[in-house]
Structures are given as structure tokens and as C-alpha cells.
Amino acid sequence: MATELQYTSLDELKSIYDRLSATYKSGVTRPVAYRRKQLIQLARLMQDNQNALEEAQLADLGKPRFEVSFAEVSPVIQSALHAIEHVEEWARPEKPEVEAWRSSWDTTVYKVPKGVALIISPYNYPYILSFNPMIGAIAAGCPVVLKPSEAVPNCAALLAKLLPKYLDPNAYAVVNGGPTETTTVLGFRWAHIFFTGGIKVGQIVATAAAKHITPVTLELGGKSPVIVDTDCDVDLAAKRTLYGKLQNIGQLCVSPDYVLVPRSIAPAFRESLAKWHKDFWPETPLHPSSQWGKMVNSAHYKRVKGLIERSNGQVILGGDVDEKRISLTVVSGVSGNDSLMQEENFGPVLPIIEVENVDEAIEFVAERPIPLVLYAFTRSEETKQKLIEKTNSGRLALNDTFTMLAAHEIPFGGHGHSGYGSYYGQETFETFTHRRGFTNVPPEMEPAFGLRYPPYTEEKYKAMTAGVHTPIPKK
Template sequence: MTTEFQHTPLSEIQHIYERVTATFKSGVTRPLEYRRKQLLQLKRMLQENQTALEDAHYLDFNKPRVEIALNEVSASISTVTYALQHFEEWARPEKPEVEAWRSSWDSTIHKVPKGVALIIAPFNYPIVLSFNPMVGAIAAGCPVVLKPAEATPNASTLIAKLLPKYLDPAAYAVVNGGIPETSALLELRWDHIFFTGGPKVGQIVATAAAKHITPVTLELGGKSPVIIDTDCDLELAAKRTLYGKLQNAGQVCVAPDYVLVPRSVAPAFKKALAKWYETFWPKGTLHDVTQWGKIVNSVAHQRIKRLIQQTKGEIILGGEATDDGRIALTIVTGVTADDSLMQEEIFGPVLPLIEVDNVDDAIAFIAERQIPLALYVFTRSADTKKKVIERTNSGRLAFNETFASFAGHELPFGGHGHSGYGSYIGKISFDTFTHNRGTTDVPAEMEPMFEPRYPPYSDEKYKMMTQSMRVPAPEA
């Protein structure tokens, strides 16, 4: 049974904001012991409520529980565990290397929390995309107001219920609702805003933040392409591309959005796609509701159906839809650049195939378009890898893998250009919510060196103070 979704009263939002702001100003969230306790409590919350979180997510999407457990709950626990192991090291002051004449100044970089953070999470992964950035904020010493997605009422309601039971309610709060509640939040001055969603709303968030000169992280998405090289293992490329597309029924910001495949290997690639499609779903993706999730709501369902109906390409696999919100994983061949499937991010279970002459044409095709959040390339060629690195741009670039390439805590994840700006994951999440505050302590013993800077000025003092300008440049 679906939970009744409760909007946070608009009158409470100002009080929530004032409460967490006062908490930050009091200094409560700064000590490392406090941060550790909150991270431990968050981990405890996720572990003790694993089944409840999976159940809530299942009610919102009806997707396979293994996807929910692996990509939502387990991934969130992994993130908070990694932070617990490392955040004290991340928070240590740094002593940068300085020029010899300033070696006595005690130059130091202190890791200071930015302040109160607003995190606006999307519907497609309501658990991990709420808590992954929140872990970074907690580790950095920042209070958080979390705005989960209204399109996932069950997960969002459960998060709002659980969070104050485990974390300090004076520092961490949840605001549930839709456009009115989000608009009310964006009217306020935050110290950092972290938004995951689409470019249209991202522009609204960035505009609101600009009024207060608030730093923003925008994780937006875009049309993430797959390049197939003629030398790659086509069977593996088809299998891993399908795996990347099947996650959450294609409702993933880094899902393969379209495939660029050379004409010479296109028939073999299509055959490989068909083989793995039938292996994964012998009776089709819609046959067993435990193996295939639904589209988040009727508006998104109709949008994706319309894209399929309007395409001029040929549907070679899938194409069916049901009244309960499901759409079969659909493979479309013969797609051109002006097709309906190429005008916006698909964000659903449709995979267009575009045939090109070679990898160079694929690279040129990508370079002419907005920078994607992810780019996938299947190749054995070192030359092709070098070419793609040098001649394309993307938030993340992965060779010979799709979805699993985002595992781990070491590499930054974030958009570039149209796909957003800023990044997070692991230490970078901590850095996102941290201000690097430089400090110096200049000893009195430096005064003889400083004497020429004081008035009255003279030609001699000028020469002394500008002598570094006359040092010859090194030979090329």
C-alpha cells in the first residue's frame, strides 16, 4: 500500500532553516567526534532499516529488489563506511610547500565547513542520491536540509520519518513536498546547494543561488553515448551496454542514451544485442514483474511512449508498454541525428542505434553536441582510447564498461558544461562542502626584510622591492 505523502507545511520551512542555521553558528557540528557520531548513526539507520527502505523503494518503482539493495542501500552504506574510515584524515590541516623566504610564516590550509547545506535529491535513486552527498556534508561539519523527490512518496516519507530518530534533529532536517516547498527553500540563503536532476530545474536552482552568491553543485545528466569500435569484443559490448541500460528501467542519469556503431560491425552488434536480450528476458522484459521496474509516473510513461511512437527508426526489440507503468526495453535501429529520440535525454528504456563510418565519425558526432555526463567506449585499441581522451569531453569516461564503472570512492563524479558542474564521491564529497581557509602567522623577525615597503618611498626602495621583476626568463 502506498504511503500518504505529507508535504512539509510552508510555514515550518523558515523555522527549520533558522534551527539548523543556529545550530551551525553554535559550533556544535564542527568537532570531529560529533561528525563521527552522526555518520555512525546514519550507517546504523541504513542497516537497521534495510528492509523498510527496500520496501518503500519497491512501492515507488516495483523494480527488482536486487537492484534496490545493491544500488541504493548497499551503495549508501558503503559511502558512509568509507567516510568513517577517512574523514579525520581529510579534515587535517595541510602545510603547503612555500618559498624559502616565507618558510617561517606557518602557512596552513584549514578545512572549514562551508555552513548550512541544501540537498535537493532526484526521484530515480531516492536513497543513494540523498545520502551520498549528505555523507560529504556531515563529514565536512555542515548541517543539512534534505529535500527528497515528491515523485517517490514512499521512499521520501520513510526518509523523513527515520532521519530525526537517528541524526541530530537540530542539525539535519527533511522537507518534503513539490514545487511550492522547493521554491520556498530556494528563496533562502544557503552556504551550499547540491542539486541532482535535469537541466531545466538546474537553471532555476542556479538562478536562485546566484541571488545570494551561493556556491552550487549541479548534477544534471544529458545524452550519454556509447562508441563501439570495430576491434572490440562485440558480445561483451552488447552485454554490458544492455546492463547499463536496464538499470532502473533506464531511469538513470548515466544510462547509455544512444550507441554509435560502425556500419561494418552493426549487423553483428545487433545480433549480439538480440542474443543477450533474449538471455536476460526469455519471454520479454514485461513478462515477469519481478524482473523489470516501472516508469516513475504517468507523465514520464506517456513521454517515453510518445518518443517511441514518433521515432522514424526501426524497432528491432521491445516497443511494448503496459497500463501499469511499464515499458519494455526497446532497441531502435536506423536512427538519425534529427530523430525524436535524439532531441532530449531519453531517461527511460529506449536505446537508439546510430550507424557511422568509423570511430572518427563517432567522435565528431559527439563533439558537435552538448557535453554528456558519461561517455562509454568499447575498444581494444590504445590509439582509439588516446583519440577519445584528447578529442571528446564528458563528465566521466569509461572504457569497456557502463554502469559498474561508477563503483568506487576514488574518482570524482560530476558533470561538465550542459551536464552540470562540481563533483562528489569519496573525499571529493568532503571537499565539496569544505572551504579551504588559508592562514599565516608572520613573525616579528621578518621586519627588517619588510622595511623597504614603508613610506617614505625612494628610488632605492623601488629597486629593492622590484628586483625579482628583472630576473631573466629561462631559455626555452
């Protein structure tokens, strides 16, 4: 298996861009039958190469096979199958209801592909965060250049090898490289850019896109909090919070970043965390039998290790480290200005902040940048309404962590500091689609248009501005 990633040359980057642009202009990707065939091939790519896909992530991230196929291979296949089933319906023109006097205009919304799209995916979930956006682009009729993260060289090399074997190489391509290659690619004029990653690179992507007035989707993550209400099953809340945190050892944009728990139940919550920690890892997460992943590289390892070391809180669980791995670490007694609260942790560390009550927790969240997800454990309808009305987030998820990603029927995306734009299911198709409005005003309408032409008279003025005097409701 490859360990040194072969970067795409700068000349080849331009050649690939030109080739895909020519394909789009030819109209090859527009027929629904073509789109369905490519989606079928993408599903086959994942199904046929399950073992190789698992091996690549095991090499790059130390991720257990279970997590790779459960959280990426299977969902990508299911997402592709869903698109295959619905693409014809999604692509069908819409006939909106119109006012009676315009009923003869054939008013229509056509769903047309935006054009050649660029998808830049991150290292933490290199398959699903590459292919879920790509599925929508394919369904929309858009050619795609996929730029995987160079931080996972085995995964990136595998994608570059497999994609042309299964999909039309004239319409879909993988390019590999680092900052230089990415900067070059961002200099081209794209129809849409879809970026998943951190806010700093997200700002660079948005700036580059602005030069060409290119629409962008930014999935940026952020510090997703967990609020624990006093009326919930505290033991279950601890179990499910820990479960969300263990996914890819916390290297996940929707990972629970910190917990806000009322002081009255904080001891019980900590005890339950300890109980489930022991249940999940009878030895320690770093024990060979635990199948615990590793930080993607030494820079991220040192960053997370440093956050823990600088914290003024108390490590109550974990804290063990080896060369590239950090045990799942729970830190209690954390304050709002602690080192662990300065940036997205994006690693196996879970700070616990004690508050007086849920109202204080809600205020704490509302005063900070908008997270990608807000988790809460509560049975209270009143608390639910407070969360809806007094906080903001990309998504709001009650009584579980991580699994809200399975809800593909509703949009998923950031807001504010956590990004903008959304995808999932039909929403992904819409992201790469231009809704092109159409009207056809028949010549037979001409007698009704007589008053609009010069010379303007007082009579024409009164008739054509009658809408100004439409009655407005008093309240």
C-alpha cells in the same frame, strides 16, 4: 505504507532552517567525533531498515529489491564507512611547502565547514543520490536540509520518518513538498546547494543560488553515448551496454543513451543485443517474473512512449507497453535529428546510430553538448587517446557501463550541459568544505620589511620590483 506525501508547511520550512542555522553557529557539528557518530548512525539507518527501504522503492518505482540494495543500500553503507575511516585525515589542517623567506609564517590551510547545506535529490535513486552527498556534508561538519523528490512519495515519507530517529534532528532534517515548497527553500541563504536532476530545474536552482552568491553543485545527466569500436568483443559490448540500460529501466543519469556503431559490425551488434535480451528476459521485460520496474509517473511514461512513436527508426527489440511500463526497446536506423536524439531519453529505450568508423563517431559526440559519461568499447590505445583528446565528458569509461560509478577514488561530476562540480569519496568532503588559508607573520620579520614603507625612493623601487626582471625561459 504511506501513499500520500505530507508536505512540510511553509512556516515549518523557515523554522527548520533557523534551527539548523543556530546549531551550526553553536559549533556542535565541528568536532570530528560528532561527525563520525552521525556517519555511524547514517550507516545504521540503512542497515536496520533495508526491507523498508526496498518496499518503498518497490511501491514508487516497481524497482526489484535486488537493484535497491545492490545499487543503493549497500553503496551508501560503504560510502559512510569510508568516510568514518578517513574523516579525521580529511579534516586535518595542511601545511604547504613555502618559499624559504616565508618559512616562519606558519602558513596553513584549515578545512572548515561551509555552513548549512541544502541537498535536493531526484526520484530515480532516492537513497544514494540523497545520502552520498549528505555523507560528505556530514564529514565536512555541515548541517543539512534534505529535499527528496515528491515523485517518490513512499521513499520521501520514509526518509522523513527515519532521519530524526538516527541523526541529530537539530542538525539534519528532511523537508517534503512540491514546486512551491522547493521555491521557498531556495529563497533561503545556504552555504552550499547540491542538486541532482534535469537541466531545466538545474537552471532554476542556479538562478536562485546566484541571488545569494551561493556555491552550487549541479548533477544534470545528459545524453551519454556508447561508441563501439571494430576491434572490441562485439558480443560483450552488446551485453554490457544492455546491462547498463536495464538499470532502473533507464531512469539513470549515466544510462547509455544511444549507441554509435560502425556499419561493418552493426549487424553483429544487433544480433548480440537480441541474444542477450532473450537471455536476460526469457519471456519479456513486462512479464511478471521479469521484475521490471515502471516509469515514475504518467507524464514520464507518455514522454518516453511518444519519443518511441515519433522515431523514424525501426524497433528491433521490445516496444511492448502496459499501463505504466515500457519494455526495454531497441531502435535501429536512427539519425542524428531523430526524436530519440532531441533530449535525454531517461527511460528504457536505446537508439542505435550507424557510422562509418570510430572517427565519425567521435566527431558526432564532439559536436553535441557534453555528456555526463562517454562509454566506449575498444582495445585500441589509439582510440583511447582520440577519445581523451577529441571529446569531452564528465567521465570517460571504457569497456563497461554503469560500474564506473564504483570508482569512488576519482571525482564524479558533470561538465558543461551535464552540470558542474563533483563529488565521491574525499571529493564530496571537499565540496562542502572551505579551504581557509592562514598566515601568521611574526614581528621579528620587521627588519626585512623596511623597504616596503613610504616614502618611496628609487633605491626602494629597484629593490622591491626586482621580480619584474626575473629571467623567463626562452622556450
